[in-house]
Amino acid sequence: MIGAQKHGALVFQQCAVRGLDIAAGRVSGVWTERGLIKTSRVICAAGAWTSMFCRRHGIDLPLGNVIGTAFRTQPIEQAIAMPLYTPGFACRPQLDGSYTVSVSGRGRLEPGAQGLRYARQFYPTFKSRRKNLTLNLGITPFFNGPEAMGRWEFDRMSPFERMRILDPAADAHIVEEGLAAMRREYPALANLKLAQSWGGMIDSTPDAIPVISTVAKLPGLVLSAGYSAHGFGIGPGAGRLAADLATDATPIVDPRPYRYSRLVDGSGLETPGMM
Ligand SMILES: Cc1cc2nc3c(=O)[nH]c(=O)nc-3n(C[C@H](O)[C@H](O)[C@H](O)COP(=O)(O)OP(=O)(O)OC[C@H]3O[C@@H](n4cnc5c(N)ncnc54)[C@H](O)[C@@H]3O)c2cc1C
Numbered sequence: 001m002i003g004a005q006k007h008g009a010l011v012f013q014q015c016a017v018r019g020l021d022i023a024a025g026r027v028s029g030v031w032t033e034r035g036l037i038k039t040s041r042v043i044c045a046a047g048a049w050t051s052m053f054c055r056r057h058g059i060d061l062p063l064g065n066v067i068g069t070a071f072r073t074q075p076i077e078q079a080i081a082m083p084l085y086t087p088g089f090a091c092r093p094q095l096d097g098s099y100t101v102s103v104s105g106r107g108r109l110e111p112g113a114q115g116l117r118y119a120r121q122f123y124p125t126f127k128s129r130r131k132n133l134t135l136n137l138g139i140t141p142f143f144n145g146p147e148a149m150g151r152w153e154f155d156r157m158s159p160f161e162r163m164r165i166l167d168p169a170a171d172a173h174i175v176e177e178g179l180a181a182m183r184r185e186y187p188a189l190a191n192l193k194l195a196q197s198w199g200g201m202i203d204s205t206p207d208a209i210p211v212i213s214t215v216a217k218l219p220g221l222v223l224s225a226g227y228s229a230h231g232f233g234i235g236p237g238a239g240r241l242a243a244d245l246a247t248d249a250t251p252i253v254d255p256r257p258y259r260y261s262r263l264v265d266g267s268g269l270e271t272p273g274m275m
Helices: 002-006 047-055 113-117 119-132 172-185 231-247 261-265
Strands: 017-023 026-032 035-038 042-044 064-073 090-093 099-102 107-109 133-135 194-204 211-214 221-225
Touching: 042 047, 042 231, 047 113, 047 194, 047 221, 064 113, 064 119, 064 172, 099 172, 113 119, 119 133, 172 194, 211 231, 221 231
Parallel strands: 042 221, 107 133
Antiparallel strands: 017 026, 026 035, 064 099, 064 107, 064 194, 090 099, 211 221
């Protein structure tokens, strides 16, 4: 952010974008809770909210939201010096002797209207990952959060303001499994204790490949979403590709694997992705 500001970028925090301003069939600005910003190019990188945002403009974006769990341990004498992935846990040692940990592939589904809308596209992934997923059915996600139904106007409070911070609960049983696997595989960690756990919503595409793409039906819009649990790792390159597309520069990599159109015309969705 500081780097962008050094190049003249203006950063508005705590300011939701309610929707796009459209003129003559193309993007002409963004409506924010503080008013209109005129622009001919917009990159929408709204994570788990991206599909809802697109739906308001008649753009179909099949994203499935999976709630992942991560946790931090209390500091302990170091037994694992490097980031490590095992089938039972993935961890990164921290300088203070603690570990941040996740349990690969595990998660919770709490489908709302969006989950039902895209159930067909996600069924192959769901089937292949079923044993790693907990399914929570309820009505709350139909009314609150990024899976909710409904439409909003740009001069009124939007769903993005009603829930500014998406903070789903962690799954205690996943934390316990991760801790148990670490203690089991590293006897020196027998006394490992939990410090903190948290949940996070993972926006996935049906093939687990992000969408970094223009959208033919709405010139001026670039989508950057659906990172399917890999957004930290590929963030720098992904950001560069989105910027290239928004500025009509030669793309840093072949943008075709990330094209939006594959999600709506079905091309390239043969292999179920990871959840
Ligand atoms: C438990 C867990 C573990 C993970 N582990 C890894 C890992 O080890 N490696 C890895 O590479 N990735 C990992 N990920 C995935 C990674 O966190 C995401 O892929 C990455 O954060 C996606 O970045 P993003 O910028 O696309 O979306 P986000 O980080 O979700 O950011 C979207 C932002 O847009 C804002 N926003 C949404 N709508 C609006 C609006 N209308 N107006 C204004 N702002 C809006 C949101 O508030 C949010 O700040 C993990 C995720 C979870 C949950």
